[in-house]
Amino acid sequence: MADPLELRVVSADRVVWSGQAENVIAKTVEGDIGILAGHEPVLALLAPGGVEVIQPDGNREIVAVDGGFISVARRRVSIISEYARMAEEITVDRAERALADARQRLDAGEDDEETRKAYRRAEAQLSAANKAR
Known part of the structure; x- marks a missing residue:
């Protein structure tokens, strides 16, 4: 090996x-x-x-x-x-809420760097939390 x-x-x-x-x-x-x-x-x-x-x-x-x-x-x-x-530091519920919040902000026209960053982080958290299940 x-x-x-x-x-x-x-x-x-x-x-x-x-x-x-x-x-x-x-x-x-x-x-x-x-x-x-x-x-x-x-x-x-x-x-x-x-x-x-x-x-x-x-x-x-x-x-x-x-x-x-x-x-x-x-x-x-x-x-x-x-x-x-x-992943153990992340909960699925919190990641889902953060993703929904960022998506809502993007849909409302808040297409700035900070909102896109929040969306990417929430997406990453949700992906990791789901993989860890």
Whole structure:
């Protein structure tokens, strides 16, 4: 078995998750990407959603990101996003309410950067919370 990947998920305000991973699955703007040991170097733009982390012991973690970047080089995977939270920190009800609120604001014509950002974050939270179920 190949050596595990070293993964670090960083948001604007903290390191959200750091440790070893056997597999990392993320949604990029061009589609899903799966990262295993030996993966070629890559830099990609992330789409809002839940990043799935499979640890060497088989445990699974889900991290919500509202976009950002994923970088892979020499067994190191870095995920950098303005917003990132562990799925266990998110409730489906709260994420659904936040998404409905942001959608309502967009429908009412509040098409500014802050409202779009709130929509992307709520979308990411809901995706991660549902994946973690």
